[in-house]
Amino acid sequence: MARDLALRGIDCILVERYDINAGASGANHGLLHSGARYVSKDASAAAECRKEGALLKKLASDCIEDTGGLFVAIEGDDERFVADFPRLCARSGIDARSLPVEDAREMEPLLSDKLIAAYRVPDASVDPFKLTLENVHQARALGGSLLRHSEVTGFEIDRHRIVRTRLKNLLTGETFFIQADQVLNAAGAWAKEIAALAGCSLNLLYSKGTLLVTHNRLTRQVINRLRPSSNADILVPGGTVSILGTTSIRIDNLDAIYPTVEETDFILEEGASMIPALEKTRFIRAYAGVRPLLGSSTEGDDRKVSRGFALIDHAESGLNNFATITGGKLTTYRLMAEKAADLISQRLGVSTPCQTRTEPLPSAAGAKWTKPGLAPRMWIKEHAPDDILLCECEMVPKSVVDNLISSIRQQNGTPDLKALGVRSRIGKGACQGTFCALRTGAYLYDKGEVKEEEGLDGIRAFISERWRGIRPLLWDTPLIQAELQEAIYCGMYGLEL
Amino acid sequence: MTEEIERLQFLLDTSADKKVITCDLAVIGAGMSGMAASLFAADRGVDTVQIGIASQIIFSSGLLDLLGVHPVETAQTWKDPWKAIDRLVSDQSDHPFARIEKKHIREAFAEVTAFLGDAGLTYRSDQESNRFVITSLGTLKPTYCAPATMWNGIDALQTTPPGLIVDIRGLRGFSARQITETLKPVWPGLRHATIAFPGMHKAQELYTEPMARSLAVAQNRQALAGLLRPLVEDARVLGVPAILGMQNSRDVQTDMEAMIGIPVFEIPTMPPSIPGLRIREAFETKLPEKGVRVLYQQRVSRIEKTEDGFLLEVGSDKPMATIKTKGVVLATGRFLGKGLNADRKVIREPLLGLPVYQPGARLDWHRFDFLDRRGHLINRSGLEIDGRFRPVDASGKPIYNNLYATGSILAHQDWMRQKCGSGLAIATAYAAVKAFLESALV
Numbered sequence: 001m002a003r004d005l006a007l008r009g010i011d012c013i014l015v016e017r018y019d020i021n022a023g024a025s026g027a028n029h030g031l032l033h034s035g036a037r038y039v040s041k042d043a044s045a046a047a048e049c050r051k052e053g054a055l056l057k058k059l060a061s062d063c064i065e066d067t068g069g070l071f072v073a074i075e076g077d078d079e080r081f082v083a084d085f086p087r088l089c090a091r092s093g094i095d096a097r098s099l100p101v102e103d104a105r106e107m108e109p110l111l112s113d114k115l116i117a118a119y120r121v122p123d124a125s126v127d128p129f130k131l132t133l134e135n136v137h138q139a140r141a142l143g144g145s146l147l148r149h150s151e152v153t154g155f156e157i158d159r160h161r162i163v164r165t166r167l168k169n170l171l172t173g174e175t176f177f178i179q180a181d182q183v184l185n186a187a188g189a190w191a192k193e194i195a196a197l198a199g200c201s202l203n204l205l206y207s208k209g210t211l212l213v214t215h216n217r218l219t220r221q222v223i224n225r226l227r228p229s230s231n232a233d234i235l236v237p238g239g240t241v242s243i244l245g246t247t248s249i250r251i252d253n254l255d256a257i258y259p260t261v262e263e264t265d266f267i268l269e270e271g272a273s274m275i276p277a278l279e280k281t282r283f284i285r286a287y288a289g290v291r292p293l294l295g296s297s298t299e300g301d302d303r304k305v306s307r308g309f310a311l312i313d314h315a316e317s318g319l320n321n322f323a324t325i326t327g328g329k330l331t332t333y334r335l336m337a338e339k340a341a342d343l344i345s346q347r348l349g350v351s352t353p354c355q356t357r358t359e360p361l362p363s364a365a366g367a368k369w370t371k372p373g374l375a376p377r378m379w380i381k382e383h384a385p386d387d388i389l390l391c392e393c394e395m396v397p398k399s400v401v402d403n404l405i406s407s408i409r410q411q412n413g414t415p416d417l418k419a420l421g422v423r424s425r426i427g428k429g430a431c432q433g434t435f436c437a438l439r440t441g442a443y444l445y446d447k448g449e450v451k452e453e454e455g456l457d458g459i460r461a462f463i464s465e466r467w468r469g470i471r472p473l474l475w476d477t478p479l480i481q482a483e484l485q486e487a488i489y490c491g492m493y494g495l496e497l
Numbered sequence: 498m499t500e501e502i503e504r505l506q507f508l509l510d511t512s513a514d515k516k517v518i519t520c521d522l523a524v525i526g527a528g529m530s531g532m533a534a535s536l537f538a539a540d541r542g543v544d545t546v547q548i549g550i551a552s553q554i555i556f557s558s559g560l561l562d563l564l565g566v567h568p569v570e571t572a573q574t575w576k577d578p579w580k581a582i583d584r585l586v587s588d589q590s591d592h593p594f595a596r597i598e599k600k601h602i603r604e605a606f607a608e609v610t611a612f613l614g615d616a617g618l619t620y621r622s623d624q625e626s627n628r629f630v631i632t633s634l635g636t637l638k639p640t641y642c643a644p645a646t647m648w649n650g651i652d653a654l655q656t657t658p659p660g661l662i663v664d665i666r667g668l669r670g671f672s673a674r675q676i677t678e679t680l681k682p683v684w685p686g687l688r689h690a691t692i693a694f695p696g697m698h699k700a701q702e703l704y705t706e707p708m709a710r711s712l713a714v715a716q717n718r719q720a721l722a723g724l725l726r727p728l729v730e731d732a733r734v735l736g737v738p739a740i741l742g743m744q745n746s747r748d749v750q751t752d753m754e755a756m757i758g759i760p761v762f763e764i765p766t767m768p769p770s771i772p773g774l775r776i777r778e779a780f781e782t783k784l785p786e787k788g789v790r791v792l793y794q795q796r797v798s799r800i801e802k803t804e805d806g807f808l809l810e811v812g813s814d815k816p817m818a819t820i821k822t823k824g825v826v827l828a829t830g831r832f833l834g835k836g837l838n839a840d841r842k843v844i845r846e847p848l849l850g851l852p853v854y855q856p857g858a859r860l861d862w863h864r865f866d867f868l869d870r871r872g873h874l875i876n877r878s879g880l881e882i883d884g885r886f887r888p889v890d891a892s893g894k895p896i897y898n899n900l901y902a903t904g905s906i907l908a909h910q911d912w913m914r915q916k917c918g919s920g921l922a923i924a925t926a927y928a929a930v931k932a933f934l935e936s937a938l939v
Binding site for chain 1: 832
């Protein structure tokens, strides 16, 4: 949104309660849908995905790995569904090509030997962290601003308009106001809460999805189970890892977004029927995000609720300068922004058309460190003699941390470990932060970025955050790693005392 | 399957020219507890063989904790570890400490520290009280017995004179500024400074071991002291990372103090740490001198019960020796040491398939919060034992007459939260060796 508006020359302030990628933007599958997944129940969403996917592959190519995807069915899967699939894909214009199962298994040797059908589709893998950071980067380069750790606490309304938006800086506790001509609510799953602050009601359901990250990349392509959408039927490669998911669990409370032991076991058992090697695979992390789903489903399965998005003009509720955009999915993020920006432009009388449809997304220096495997290659290629590695699993050197600290400072943020973590691979390798948190923590003290107990609190917070994602995976090797971590953090350093 | 048959044949085959070692006691494990058990056995004239990978002991901080915290829920630290043990045992009668007399714990500590002292590692304790050690994070860790090289820091924490902490460029995870910042509320008069380690300017990442070894050379000590002396100013005590030599650490410290002019102390660093490495080297070199036959860097891959003892198959990849022994001390550690392992559902003891106390289903193993003060239930899992430290079955009966378990593999303790790791390792080893000797006399 901020990028789209900035490209139209509209002065925009982006406010975020925590940090960029803190919500579903950072907790998703990293899948650029070909649309094939939606062909049976939502042909228009499928076509939307197809168009946007093709566009983004051209315009945001450095965030995307064009892996291609497979849809595979195994013995016992609904054969009628399998038979209908090519026709349904054709209906939405999606290029799905039938593949002999032997060829599919040759391409992806880890696929089950119980395969009965396979189709190739133009799925791809996308780095969602990089995508968001690059969007924000361009928006700021064009004059937009970003306020992190700023929570919307209320709206002042007068004569059918939001006159001022009241915010709270969560770091300092201070209250401040923004006076804007137009207010757009793009808070994802939190859109309902924001709308409510303006006295508008939204019909939004929350569906939690949990995903598991493997230690090594298992397949070259995206692997989808060819059946009506269900649990754990997609495996997406991302750099050096693969991501398996998801679940879909209705939740009422947005404070409880974390992966559970039960979900993990369930995903694993389901996924293993498609790729048996998953049973013996080492996982390094689990995470969960929330899908905001529109409409009211009284039935159990939230997957039947539309994955389309909605732009809500709150004029009907008596507010003339407020709108909400929510629902949707990562693949259609650009289109959602376009539609919302069209509305804002029209209200402001700005006639410049949308440019994100034609303008490539420029690379941003500060955004590249989210990509698995990039830092090591860069570091080996060229590094200053005193540029030591702070994170050895993912090879993040001091210079990258310096770089990130200054870019966080530019965004008026506090460069604590968590903020460094969302912008780099720190804490995301095999040690899950055990060593790099201590090293980076010490480095932040050295640089004078933290004082007194702040740095220790930062280490505690960072490691607790990483813990949420490893706790459901603690058996075999990750359990050993967790024991080592506790021996150091508690046994030796007494950080729990 | 063929591999399995080969292994069986190997075990049964006594004629081939493979190595067969006969002994009275086999100690499996080369962590603190295995080392201590071998020492106690050797000191009592028991013909002992020790097998295990000694690498993990370097994850030890070098501090010998006895009992620092109880109950863990309230994070209560104890000045007097002996009173803490009384309370722990009365609150929690299944804790391994409940099966050992305090007198024996004292004897065990005395024997181990005397041994380490003979090997050049002087340890100090107040006997009756715990003390706080400054860590490289700037946290204060309660411990019972510490290397003498750390003691000036322990004392200075009480008087807090003007002091100086120095770190080394390229040594990661050790920030003098962090230590002074974190300690500010309790020790405001601390300054910090950074030096480049002499002769190692070119290296990017510095590791503690090459630095510690380089300080065995007087010239290198002089060069280091030459860098430190001008930084002292008003400081009356100087803290440095724990790199003051290997087995000669006391001499290195004394020499440095003479050249710098003020007391110097070591601060334990992130593992693998030099104080842990020193302990490992002391055991590795001195236990064989006491007659212990050691097979370090080897694992026991299989154990068979025989009529009058046990047959152990040893070898990391393929079998390289068979050990015939009357008794076994199982000091194989927990998950990191591979004494226990877990799949998604069950925690197992892999060598003998001994019954393992299960703290609920996996859902219950770990708390939602990593630093939850109550500790993780999985840390209470492990082997349950009788009064003679023999693993027992569900009815409480020992499974084998001469099989003993010691150290962190034992159930109903949480050494990481209770700060009792070394104490548990040493005391239970002492009790197990004592029980073995008593049974051998019968």
